[in-house]
Amino acid sequence: MSRLRINPTGTPAAAAVGPVVLSSNSLWNITNFRAPVVRRLAYEGWSLVVAAPATEQERTAFTLPADVMPIVLKRSGLNPLRDIGLLLRYCRVLHEIRPAAYLGWTIKPNIYGALAARMAGVPAILNVSGLGTAFLGSGLLARFVGLLYRVAFARAHVIFFQNGDDRALFVERRLVRAEQARLLPGSGIDLDHYRQVPLPEGPPTFLLIARLLGDKGVREYVTAARMLREELPGVRFRLLGPIDSDNRSAVTQGEVDGWVTEGVVDYLGTADDVRSAIAAASVVVLPSYREGLPRTLLEAAAMGRPLIATDVPGCRDLVDEGVNGTLCAARNAGSLAEAMRRMAVFDPKTLGAMGRASRDKAECGYDERLIADAYVGALRELAVTA
Template sequence: MTAEKSRLRVALVCNTAWAIYTYRRGLLRMLTECGAEVSVIAPRDRTFEPLIAMGCRCVELPVASKGTDPRDDLKTLVALFREYRATRPHVVFHYTIKPNIYGSIAAKLAGVPSIAVTTGLGYVFIQKSRTAAVAKRLYRLAFRFPREVWFLNQDDRAAFLEQNLLAHPERAQLLHGEGVDLDEYALAPLPPREGFIFILIGRLLWDKGVAEYVEAARRLRVRYPHARFQLLGPVGVDNPSAITRTDVDAWEREHVIEYLGEAHDVRPHIANADCVVLPSYREGVPRTLMEASSMGRPIVATDVPGCREVVDDGVTGLLCEVRNASSLAGKLERMLTMDAQQRAAMGLKGREKVAREFDEKAVVERYRGTIRAVSGISL
């Protein structure tokens, strides 16, 4: 390890430390092994401890993800500005809406190079509300400043360009998903059994199509009582689209849904399922679908940006219409009644697609090249 490498300082900023730990461990490993000082700046959660164990420096950040009070957002901006002025990172990567907006402004004010990574456009492009309109104006201001703006799919990049949200369109770059570790999410055979398990994995948000999933489950349980419909992920999260524990309790009492809570490791749940479902309204490139395909699980998802990046309709899974419980129920029924060998073949095709297009190693190399180009320091 050279002294030059040990001096490299990289910061990753997100509205949850959990997302940094869960989705970017390969990047963190590469940086720490190369001797970089890595700062994870996010609200404190249970992943601070494992991040510190990996060699990262964790900094608690105030972020009101659901809030619209400008005083809270000013606190976020000021906290980031002070952090950047104090530590002078060579490059900062911002993820999710508020870090992207306020972090990009703070980095500019502090004279620090930054990259904005739009992991999904979320409620800003799903809802037509005053809050969404304000967010777009803030994007237009803030995205003047990053060296590059990375999008996870072509649709998201096109949306920003069409709505003139990028002062420097040439800085819009495509990062084809954030990748999955093919060894960690190894191929697992479909479980041999009489029953059938569908699972939806992710933060429990209405925008993830959970209402449509529940309604489809209601309809199918009547005809296919052996079918089980599971939900795995945090409830009541800090998001405008959050589902409450009261909603989940009602579905459980109705015996239509099995709520599995949260899991540090989703692999046993994917391995135990016959099909992974994500009826989302819009995504970046959903990690849960890449993980499911990597493990050989067929998928049912919506034909929307992000999901259709991962799912080849009729080949690795099935796509349904967005916000349409009837269409979703039809695709789930088709998956349920499909020959087991057909489902297994879909899963294998999914594994091949992930290995070809979403290998985490390629994503880590993209980060490595960008850090070298911005900082002038080789890793």
């Protein structure tokens, strides 16, 4: 197996390091959320292979400094036969590449990639960016997923968490050891790409950016908008994001069409670049039931937008009550409506001050370079002990 080592200057010896396998539930996830890590690791000298679902078109369009090894992975649902097949595919990838380390993001690459890495004796560095509906339940399925995490994570070198609540939960349930678990500020943000822009003039416009799932609070958002529509006739409520029909809490196309016909929300479809939608919004809303650290709120904060979020792990990390936004109760359309009502009547000066506070928060602890530094540090630890 390839070994990592460092030279006396403290930087990786480029000729001797890697390869390193990186895996997520989609090539899109790597491109849009992990690019700073990929570029930094390549710059430091590691050779990289991305194992993720990828069409030929996606592979052709992929421009990051890494090779792509497509794998078949259905990101939602638990099917024992299908998931055993995924485990075997990861085993084949690791046997073929013989990497010095495995880096995983999202639920199935974390679990099955880490299991394969354990079986192959490959150190794993994992990132828990969200817990998933199955894990958060209370029945047999939740206990089974917890067992999978415990076995898969037992030999991992580092498990990064994106908020302290998730880290504490995994340590409390003995799914990870305290010394394995470290905190990261989400996936970080490119502060030059997401620049602060002035708030739009005119009546307030609220925007929810998310996959259209029940767990993201989409239905509560629509219900709250319906409650406020007559009271605040000039206010606009917008919704941006894809319909994820494979997810058990998915909003249907029929529901979306009904909302648009009713006139309660404007559905903006999907977008590869959300900056124009954020720029046109006065306030960005995320009434999710639980998050790792929501990228959409981080993007909105970097662009200087006041935030409304549920008082749950991940979401509340980005909102300082009354400073850059406000919190509401999860699964509670009335609480969300009241939060939006308060924001809708603020004068432009107050909203502008909240937007500047959001930008300050993004600048003070969420620069994407911090994330890349953490991964370089974790790999160098392996290099020292190899």
